[in-house]
Amino acid sequence: MASSVAASISSCFHGEHLSSSRSSLFSRDTLSFSPFISSGNNSNGKKQFLVLAKRLSGLEEAMRIRREREQRTTNPTKRRTPLRRLKVSPRLPVPDHIQKPPYVSTKVLPEISSEFQIHDEEGIERMRAACHLAAKVLEYAGTLVRPSVTTNEIDKAVHQMIIDNGAYPSPLGYGGFPKSVCTSVNECMCHGIPDSRQLQDGDIINIDVTVYLNGYHGDTSKTFFCGNVNDAAKRLVKVTEECMERGIAVCKDGALFRKIGKRISEHAEKFGFGVVERFVGHGVGTVFHSEPLILHHRNEKPGSMVKGQTFTIEPILTLGTTECITWEDNWTTLTRDGSLAAQFEHTILITATGAEILTKC
Template sequence: MATAAAITSVQRLPLQHCSSFLHGIALPSSSSTLYPPSRYYIQSTKRFFVFSKRISGLEEAIRIRRERELSKISIGSTRRLPLKRGKVSPRLPVPGHIQKPPYTSSTLVPEIASEYQIHDAEGLSKMRAACKLAAQVLDYAGTLVKPSVTTNEIDEAVHQMIIEAGAYPSPLGYGGFPKSVCTSVNECMCHGIPDSRKLKDGDIINIDVTVYLNGYHGDTSKTFLCGNVDDATKKLVKVTEECLHIGISVCKDGAPFRNIGNSISEHAEKFGYGVVDRFVGHGVGTVFHSEPLIFHERNKKPGTMVEGMTFTIEPILTLGSIECIAWADNWTTLTDDGSPAAQFEHSILITKSGAEILTQA
């Protein structure tokens, strides 16, 4: 589950209602609301001044390429209908003997912990176990993806597998999130709430699994194809997974965090895809969401990786706009133009010479 990024140096006025969460992580209360980065609204005592960012040649080329990719998507009778909310069933129970994370006693979204999560040998062993279970659950969830299956049925199956393993489904009760897994279909960027909607032939769905086992969270996600998916969307999914692994490949002790976003953006731009800048990776371990925040777009953020730390990388790419709108549930976040979005995520451990993928199946 990801967290949200914001620019706090200026006050922005809303263009669209956009989720303030990133895969369930909220920014500190002092952070501003998130709005499109290309236009900043600064309030004076008398009026609002609007400053539009000049579009570079690279940005214009990327925009044209996105339009070409969008034009390849089938239209007419096979065109996707906009995603609509189905019926959300009550949250599922968790046996009393299973250890629960502390945030389940409140409906408030926890603050992002400021400390990096670096583990001793015992902690790392538990972290590996949690991540291994998360990977197994995600693999199983993927086998359920087929036309006519509801996202609620996927949630029920994931919930049962997690509690049978003696673990807790981390999203359940996080800031009031009502389900045990996130299921984000088609234009849903992230935080989709499982419901009664049936998957359809040609859909794509990101399933985001996090488990809490013996006091440690393991976090991973993958975008799956449902039936016969059009070539343009298949390519988006493929490149998004490539971006995840390219981001991981630049990680090692002492490497700047910004290398992750810069390498991901460089690859995505080759295909004209947008890299969503609202949602970021995060530290993970005994705490669900902590520093460092991992930005997937080009950035100049400070900070370097440290051997022994664990965090997630989880880029979201779109075939069109990277701007978002949010449903009234304050979780489900969609592309504002209805274009498809794909996401992949791993929890990783920084080593002296590279990175170990803890959620590798």
């Protein structure tokens, strides 16, 4: 599950400074980016509006034009119906013998831990076990994606597989989250709550799985195709996965965290896609979410990676705007313009020479 970072707005369309590097995960405040608009009268007495926006570089402008052209010329298989909240079934039970994370006993959203999670050999082996299970569960969840299946049915199946393996579904009860998995369909950026909506032919869906096994969390997600998906959606999903892979490729002991965002942004811009700034990767281990917060966009975040450290890289890319809105459930976050969003996520372990992907099957 992604962490949420609020960004401040200056005189630019997108703010350049983070208001807090430790803002609460899954922020309760809907964040939007808006241009500042000043008004006045011209010589004819007519109202004028001046929109102040960030100056685009030649490359950024070319990519924007390319993206707009592709969106106009790509014919979807059918017109999508905007998402809306449907019936959410009751929370599923977890057997008493299964170890539960401490936050389950309260609906209060936990603070992000300030401690980096760096493991000894025993801790690394436990992380490998938790991440391997998460990867297997995600792989199984993907086989369930087809038209007419509900996201609630996916949640139920995932829940059962996790508890059958003696683990706890980490999202369940996290800050009051009511389900065992996040299912984010089409324009949903992340944190979609499974409900009675049936998947439709042409949908894309991100399934975000985290398991808590023997005191350690393993966290991973992937965007899947449902039936016949149009070319624009396929391109978005492919590039999003490539962005994650490029971010992972720069990781090793001593590498700067900001290199991750640079690599991801460079690749996304080649295809005219936006990189969502609000949601970030995070440290993961005995604690579900901790420092470091991993920014997927260009940034000047200080700090270097350390051998034995585990964290997630989980970029979200969009076909249109990166602005977002959050439903009243305080979780489900959509693109403001209804354009598609895709996400991929791996938990990685920093080594002396690179990064070991722990959530790979």
